[in-house]
Amino acid sequence: MKKLLIVDDEPNIVMSLEYLFKKEKFEVFIARDGAEALEIVKKNKLDIILLDIMMPNVDGYQVLKYLKENKDFKEIKVIILSAKNKTTDIELGLKLGADKYIAKPFSTKNLVKEVKQLLKLKYI
Amino acid sequence: MSSFLVISIIVVYLAFIFYVAYWAEKNSKSKWVNNPYIYALSLAVYCTAWTYYGSVGLAATSGLKFLTIYIGPIIIIPSWIILMKKIIRITKGNKISSLADFISLRYGNDRFLGALVTIVCVLAIVPYISLQLKAISETFNVITNHTISGNSIINDTTFYIAILLAIFAAFFGTKYTDATEHHKGIITAVAVESIIKLVFFLAIGVYVTFYLFNGPSDIYEQASLLPNFNSQQTINGLGGGFNWFFLSLLSMVAIMLLPRQFQVAVVENKRERYLKKVAWFFPLYLLLFNVFVIFIAWGGNIIFQNQGVDADLFTLMLPLKNNNEFLALLVFLGGFSAAISMVVLSSLALSTMLSNNLIIPYGFLSKYSRGESKENTESIKNIRRISIFSLIIVAYFFYKNFTLDRSLVSIGLISFVVIAQLAPAFFGGLFWRRGSSKGAKYGIIIGFLVTAYTLILPFIIDSQVIESSFVNEGLFGVELLKPYDLFELNLFEPVPQAFFWSLFFNITVYVIVSVNIIGSYRERNFAEMFVDNSKYASLHEDAYVWKGEAYVKDIRKVLIRFLGTRRTERALNLFFMKYKMDVNNQLADARLVNFSEKLLTGSIGSASARILISSVVKEEEISLKEVLSILDETQKTKETNKELQERDKQKDDFLDTVAHELKTPITSIRALSEILLDNEDVDYETKNKFLSSILNESERVSRLINNILDLEKLASGKEKLDLNKNSIKSTIHKSVEAVTQLAINKKIEISETEVTDANVIFDEDRIQQVIINLLSNAIKFSDKEKGKIAVRTKINEHRIEVSVEDNGKGIHSDELISIFDKFYQVKNQTVLKPVGSGLGLAISRQIIQSHKGLIWADNVKPIGARLTFTIPLNIKKHEKVIDSR
Amino acid sequence: MKKRHQQKLIILSVILLFLFNIPLILLFNKGVAFMGLPILYIYIFFIWIASIIVSYLILKKYYE
Secondary structure (H helix, E strand, C coil), rough: CCCCEECCCCCCHHHHHHHHHHHHHCCEEEECCCCHHHCCCCCCCCEEEECCCCCCCCCHHHHHHHHCCCCCCCCCCCEEEEEEHHHHHHHHHCCCCCCCEEEECCHHHHHHHHHHHCCCCCCC | CHHHHHHHHHHHHHHHHHHHHHHHHHHHCCCCCCCCHHHHHHHHHHCCCHHHHHHHHHHHHHEEEEEEEHHHHHHHHHHHHHHHHHHHHHHHHHHCCCCHHHHHHHHHCCCCHHHHHHHHHHHHHHHHHHHHHHHHHHHHHHHHCCCCCCCCHCCCCCHHHHHHHHHHHHHHHHCCCCCCCCHHHHHHHHHHHHHHHHHHHHHHHHHHHHHCCCCCHHHHHCCCCCCCCCHHHCHHHHHHHHHHHHHHHHHHHHHCHHHHHHHHHHCCCCCCCCCHHHHHHHHHHHHHHHHHHHHHHHHHHHCCCCCCCCHHHHHHHHHHHCCCCHHHHHHHHHHHHHHHHHHHHHHHHHHHHHHHHHHHHEEEEEEECCCCCHHHHHHHHHHHHHHHHHHHHHHHHHHHHHCCCHHHHHHHHHHHHHHCHHHHHHHHHHHHHCCHHHHHHHHHHHHHHHHHHHHHHHHHHCCCCCCCHHHHHHHHHHHHHHCCCCCCCCCCHHHHHHHHHHHHHHHHHHHHHHCCCCCCHHHHHHHHHHHHHHHHHHHHHHCCCCEECCCCCHHHHHHHHHHHHHHHHHHHHHHHHCCCCCCCEEECCCCHHHHHHHHHHHHHHHHHHHHHHHHHCEEECCHHHHHHHHHEEEHHHHHHHHHHHHHHHHHHHHHHHHHHHHHHHHHHHHHHHHHHHHHCCCCHHHHHHHHHHHHHHHHHHHHHHHHHHCCCCCCCHHCCCCCCEEEHHHHHHHHHHHHHHHHCCCCCEEEEEECCCEEEEEEEHHHHHHHHHHHHHHHCCCCCCEEEEEEEEECCCEEEEEEEEECCCCHHHHHHHHCCCCCCCCCCCCCCCCCCCHHHHHHHHHHHHHHHCEEEEECCCCEEEEEEEEEEECCHHHHCCCCCC | CCCHHHHHHHHHHHHHHHHHHHHHHHHHHCEECCEEEEHHHHHHHHHHHHHHHHHHHHHHHHCC
């Protein structure tokens, strides 16, 4: 089973994503902020992370930087899910190493497709 | 000591200094080269051989008077934080590279004035350079036991030293055509020499005080037995006091206007913040240098009593008399360092002035406007090199023929007085808009003439031993015109007297002429830019008022002749980028004209730059009034623009934040709805959870939209308040009830016991909204189970005060005001989610303000926050209250 | 550095101007000795050192 981490501080968004990916047979982990996210990353071999940017304490950019600078974690796929959608934000995210940048509000079907493509799973 | 030994040591020392300069140029980015201490130490070039030998001589013959040369600097240096900063900013902003350029530019880029200043400086400084050469020569003779004979030039070591110094100055000083480039090599070398001369002087000071004698009191006791002692240690009454005052004033001017001082302090300044170190470091340096002077002088007087030794040479003679040749050598090298720093730096400063303000504007411009850039730059550099050599050689001949008998100090002081003639034009230019170029010119000329009459003429007569009754009986025997005692005041010594009268006439003429003859509009433009520098500094080229017709291609051609194609293109590109103009623009505006003049100023001086540029453009006459009003307008437009841009940005930021806040709940709504639609097999429990969440988030969206609209309505005053007489106690109670459930959930107590009732006129719904908002915040930030919230009221004659206090974690002191802002981190939006209460407090504040009240927050002891608002008891009768935020 | 702190330094200059000149300096214009040295000399150097210290303190405290 592929391991997926959801990093977001909005409970309702987390709830929807959790249901969505559990149905797609992923093992789902949840973090409410960047610090929690890094804890989970260190304890589990994750395949992909859905990352929000605006979070208290440690924000998404800092998490992303940490992951990509660390040889143990830089292979983990990262999709940024953020309400910030200015060109500068998108450029920054991709420059820091995100594999994909998806703006909120997103389509659930589209999100699932992107995740599967990144993990090279067959898209049903 | 044998000449050969001393000469070898000199050569080695010069090689060392040469190497220091070379190393500094190679490592010009190193922190050893770019630091405030190097800058501060370079200022110590103020202390020349005069300080080393002449001060001691003066102290030995006239007591404490030698201190006046340093008291001036001590007094003025604290003010440099403001004064120097202004001068440096003007200099850097206009690419000024010398004192002559500064003055010439201020008075409308006046060519003649620049030349006049240059001539004055040359006349003042060449004798000063001779002084240094004389000191080197005399001390060399003393230490090698020669007698001063009529040496031919070939045998005169000093001549060769002079040539070497010229080579040093020319090599390190004329690397770049642009004279505003920093001469790091020379400056670092000067700084190193400042350290050396101080250390060696302290060594001799300690030696005399503690080795030759038993400490300061011992010297004092022995010296007090000498004749004239007491009168030397005091100021001679009122007259002495005046002399003292004017001499300090003189040195105050000198520390700023001596060309070498202007060069190191202003032109070579790299960062304004270096001034911070200078303010205390430089006076400290001067203190250390002067501490032992009086003791050396007394020691010399005691030991060399009645032996006819020149007091100027005490510093060197004392160790020699005691056969301490090593120390004598150190003294010699120290004095040597002091002398050569002065010679190198002064000739550099003067050569820039000669080339940029005298030679080029009056001779070479037509040649340059036809030449190629390589030729032109070489020519400019050569003019400067030739100037350096000429200056030093003339100084050498001057020393040979003129200075044989006079003491070091008197020539130096004459130099000071001549330079001081530039003071009214300089300082007047900095602070007085009316100061005009004609005023400056006439002032300087008449000041110089008075100086010549009262100091220079008598000096020449004396030193050439010309028979003349001029000094003793005045011009044509008119006693009132005795040069040393004009108008028979009988109050001053020669130097302070000359200083007083020359400046008196100088300033009078400057002021009267400036007030009566209005300057040209060009002058006035620069006058505004200089005097009001802080206001116009940010305008840069916009502050230059110019009307006419000019073409970029013509200007470009002129620039290429001096900067070469590559640099010209680079500069023009930068200019177009800065003002967001099209690179292919054909017409040049005032800004480009000014910009181009500045580009050329460094290489050929401001007057020449202006002449060259104006030769390729067609300028229209504008009236003085127009200039002033255009300047005013430009400045105001810039300010308004800035304000409007700020407000635009704030609006944008606000809209961004609103959009962001809305997207979050909508994301949940969409995601949850899609899942429910796409999946028929969602279990009952989950379906319920999802649907309630969708409902919640929808409410959240509408709440947010309502809040924003509310805020806008209140802020714009579109909604009228529904004012009625209400009981504040009942409103408070209703508010508490509304939040009771929230409080119970967190097991927090809310107390209303300290609420007294009153009938107040307000909009009940709105005030209830405010109190509910304050209570919900208090609940949100209080701890579960331990939270205690208290609502209180206080009534006085005109208003009622309601406060909500909690014992939560309190509010950070720098956020006490910003929590009332909309999404209060809009301005410094970081990525982290704001932890504030969004719009609630902003709305509350708006409501209270509409009631002509005040709302604020503070922290309470031991822990917790208190939010308080006041509203007038009867708003309808209420006078206008000043809204203080 | 804020304007009002800069002005402190200007005031220092003005104070020094008065301390170093008549009439104030004449107060110490006796030919007497103080601590083994002429009193005028001690006075001048004392003010000198004080001004260095005061400048240093003002700048340290208020210069950003």
